[in-house]
Amino acid sequence: MLNLLRSEWYKLLRNRSFWLLLTVLFVSAAGFVLLNYFDDPADGGALDSKNGLDLFAGALGGDNYIIKLGLTVLAGFYISAEYATGTIKRAVSSGHSRSQFIVAKFIVFLLGSMIVALVFPVVCLSLGSMLLGTGSLPDVSVTTYVAKSFVLILTLSAAFAAVTGVIATLLTDSGKTIGAAFVFYFFADGLYAVAGKFMPFANKLYDYSIFNMINHYADPALSASDFARSVYIPILVAIAFIAIGGFIFRRKEIK
Amino acid sequence: MNEYVLRTHQLTKRYKNQKALDQADMTIRKGTIYGFIGQNGAGKSTLMKLVTGLAYPTSGTIELFGATGGSELVRARKRMGVSIESPALYPLLTAEENLEAHRLQQGIPGKESIKRTLELIGLSGTGRKKAKNFSLGMKQRLALGVALLGEPEFLILDEPTNGLDPMGVVEMRELLTRLNKERGITILISSHILSELHLLATHYGIIHKGKLLEQLTSRELEEKCRQYIHIKVSLPERAAAILERELATTAFEVMADGTIRLYAHLEQPAQVSAALVAGGLALEQFMPMGEDLESYFAARIGGGAHA
Numbered sequence: 001m002l003n004l005l006r007s008e009w010y011k012l013l014r015n016r017s018f019w020l021l022l023t024v025l026f027v028s029a030a031g032f033v034l035l036n037y038f039d040d041p042a043d044g045g046a047l048d049s050k051n052g053l054d055l056f057a058g059a060l061g062g063d064n065y066i067i068k069l070g071l072t073v074l075a076g077f078y079i080s081a082e083y084a085t086g087t088i089k090r091a092v093s094s095g096h097s098r099s100q101f102i103v104a105k106f107i108v109f110l111l112g113s114m115i116v117a118l119v120f121p122v123v124c125l126s127l128g129s130m131l132l133g134t135g136s137l138p139d140v141s142v143t144t145y146v147a148k149s150f151v152l153i154l155t156l157s158a159a160f161a162a163v164t165g166v167i168a169t170l171l172t173d174s175g176k177t178i179g180a181a182f183v184f185y186f187f188a189d190g191l192y193a194v195a196g197k198f199m200p201f202a203n204k205l206y207d208y209s210i211f212n213m214i215n216h217y218a219d220p221a222l223s224a225s226d227f228a229r230s231v232y233i234p235i236l237v238a239i240a241f242i243a244i245g246g247f248i249f250r251r252k253e254i255k
Numbered sequence: 256m257n258e259y260v261l262r263t264h265q266l267t268k269r270y271k272n273q274k275a276l277d278q279a280d281m282t283i284r285k286g287t288i289y290g291f292i293g294q295n296g297a298g299k300s301t302l303m304k305l306v307t308g309l310a311y312p313t314s315g316t317i318e319l320f321g322a323t324g325g326s327e328l329v330r331a332r333k334r335m336g337v338s339i340e341s342p343a344l345y346p347l348l349t350a351e352e353n354l355e356a357h358r359l360q361q362g363i364p365g366k367e368s369i370k371r372t373l374e375l376i377g378l379s380g381t382g383r384k385k386a387k388n389f390s391l392g393m394k395q396r397l398a399l400g401v402a403l404l405g406e407p408e409f410l411i412l413d414e415p416t417n418g419l420d421p422m423g424v425v426e427m428r429e430l431l432t433r434l435n436k437e438r439g440i441t442i443l444i445s446s447h448i449l450s451e452l453h454l455l456a457t458h459y460g461i462i463h464k465g466k467l468l469e470q471l472t473s474r475e476l477e478e479k480c481r482q483y484i485h486i487k488v489s490l491p492e493r494a495a496a497i498l499e500r501e502l503a504t505t506a507f508e509v510m511a512d513g514t515i516r517l518y519a520h521l522e523q524p525a526q527v528s529a530a531l532v533a534g535g536l537a538l539e540q541f542m543p544m545g546e547d548l549e550s551y552f553a554a555r556i557g558g559g560a561h562a
Contacts, residue, residue, distance in 0.1 A: 003360055006360075007356055014345075014347065085343060086342075086344075089343050090337065090343045093339075094333070094360060095331070095332040095333025095335070095361075096360075098308075253304075253310045
């Protein structure tokens with residue numbers, strides 16, 4: 001298992017889309033901070049972030065899309081590409097069990113996804129704090145808020161990555177994976193809402209789903225119980241979807 | 256010690272209503288080079304995929320290094336090196352990086368194995384060039400290198416000479432022969448170039464429409480493909496006596512239908528016919544005959560088809 005993890009990590013670090021995503025997110029975040037820094041509302045500017053925490057809150061809102069959509073690109077080029085290049089055949093016939101291989105693949109993909117999800121908020125917070133000062137929050141310790149936010153970024157990105165990983169394992173094609181995941185995430189909230197009209201149970205399900213949690217995770221007033229729920233539910237979702245991915249992959253015929 | 260590397264028993268694979276492989280009993284002995292011959296869609300790749308675990312059999316069993324199922328069979332695959340269909344490479348990685356990814360996956364200690372393998376397959380000078388920019392021949396060689404990295408005991412190669420230039424084909428043949436002779440690696444190889452396979456294989460398996468029609472050694476094939484002069488005369492006994500007396504040879508067979516197969520004097524047919532005619536025999540049929548691997552294969556599957 002350790003060999004598989006090392007090999008997957010090696011491949012992730014040499015994956016062009018991984019580095020492209022990191023670079024784009026880093027440059028975008030830096031640009032976002034600099035725009036706010038140079039755009040002075042007192043001089044007719046429209047942007048009004050006053051400090052690093054303001055920028056961080058804004059970044060968490062944007063990170064919603066990075067987690068949902070950016071990770072589909074990584075899944076497409078990290079997981080599905082193995083099928084396109086045929087390298088999946090090499091892995092399956094290498095004497096490791098299929099379950100071990102796919103779990104190692106998912107673990108490294110989840111780690112990569114967490115790194116991708118962290119870039120935008122980390123750059124916004126650190127560069128914003130350097131240029132504008134960190135700022136403060138009423139009733140909440142800055143350290144606690146930032147730490148909680150990072151924990152939620154990690155758990156939610158892991159959960160979304162696991163779901164995306166299952167889509168990639170199922171579809172095996174980069175284009176289809178990216179397209180299907182885009183559409184699924186775009187309509188997921190709406191689907192829950194429509195389902196809720198006919199089945200009230202769906203509304204309750206939505207409240208506890210990662211699709212709802214990701215809309216609220218930047219809230220500084222998040223209660224302790226909501227925070228705990230936003231930690232363990234995504235972790236359970238990630239574990240469940242890794243298991244589902246393994247189940248699908250074990251039965252899959254490699255063409 | 257198990258003398259068989261691979262044995263399949265009644266191995267069958269069905270896709271919907273079509274049998275891609277039908278009760279195949281394949282046997283590959285240790286140290287052999289097994290040439291797997293069949294047309295496109297005959298079932299070669301299907302069998303290879305079943306053996307390598309890429310697909311699951313509908314029925315039948317696979318015995319690999321004595322392991323027949325479950326995790327035991329999965330572990331036995333560690334002793335194999337595989338290249339099936341197109342070369343499976345990471346296009347954005349260099350030759351060295353492709354090998355390194357596989358080295359890590361297989362837990363092969365030390366990076367010297369990468370250098371050795373690159374030298375063995377003749378790709379040590381490719382430097383930072385990415386695999387996607389390789390010619391098909393280079394990709395084939397790199398795929399072979401990946402398969403060889405863990406010093407496997409059994410190589411499964413599906414069309415490894417595809418895309419190679421004539422020199423590349425010769426080099427590949429020499430390399431595989433060397434690996435077989437020096438390291439004792441057993442090889443299962445499929446190829447469309449039957450003449451090339453003929454120079455390499457020690458054993459053959461002919462598959463057609465999912466059925467493994469025949470397995471034979473190169474010696475048996477040679478026997479079957481033996482060149483001879485086909486002679487038909489009214490008195491075969493007298494012809495046999497003339498051949499023994501006048502041409503001093505016993506290298507002939509009188510067949511059940513009365514025809515004679517003469518395996519000697521192939522370069523002097525005029526001398527043979529003259530001796531028979533001088534002995535008072537009328538030649539009803541007199542012609543050189545025999546088969547090569549291609550014509551034998553075509554005849555075996557019903558004629559006219561290409562592998």
